[in-house]
Amino acid sequence: MARKYFIDKEKGVSYDLWEGVITLDECFNNVISIFADKDWPPHKYIHLADLRNITVDLILNETMNTTIEEFCTEHAEILKNLKVAILGYDVFTKGMALKDIIAQFPLKMVVFNSPDIACEWLGIDTMEAQRRLGELRVQLRKGN
Numbered sequence: 001m002a003r004k005y006f007i008d009k010e011k012g013v014s015y016d017l018w019e020g021v022i023t024l025d026e027c028f029n030n031v032i033s034i035f036a037d038k039d040w041p042p043h044k045y046i047h048l049a050d051l052r053n054i055t056v057d058l059i060l061n062e063t064m065n066t067t068i069e070e071f072c073t074e075h076a077e078i079l080k081n082l083k084v085a086i087l088g089y090d091v092f093t094k095g096m097a098l099k100d101i102i103a104q105f106p107l108k109m110v111v112f113n114s115p116d117i118a119c120e121w122l123g124i125d126t127m128e129a130q131r132r133l134g135e136l137r138v139q140l141r142k143g144n
Contacts, residue, residue, distance in 0.1 A: 014048070041082060
């Protein structure tokens with residue numbers, strides 16, 4: 001699994017690109033890592049995550065349920081203000097465990113197939129979002 005994100009401090013938006021096979025531990029560790037970034041969340045609390053190129057290998061268990069609940073409690077103030085659009089509806093229909101995991105987070109989140117509709121819902125420019133995600137994809141594939 002590979003992941004790269006960019007925080008546009010000026011516009012208050014973060015862009016997050018995930019690729020490859022993702023396990024539950026990787027998923028949760030990546031969520032933890034962005035929360036540890038001192039520049040995140042952006043001031044407008046807007047986050048666009050592109051999961052269109054991942055394969056889900058998730059098994060939710062009681063231990064992870066408890067861990068997620070504790071994480072949500074600890075970060076409740078940030079989570080309640082977040083507005084998250086996830087690109088990758090197909091991922092959710094193939095791996096319902098991912099939907100169940102994310103449903104535990106108390107935030108405004110919608111899953112989309114269309115970047116245009118996702119960006120409209122977030123109130124951000126579609127061309128800018130596509131450009132940012134494209135840059136992240138190039139960096140990810142170059143290993144930067």
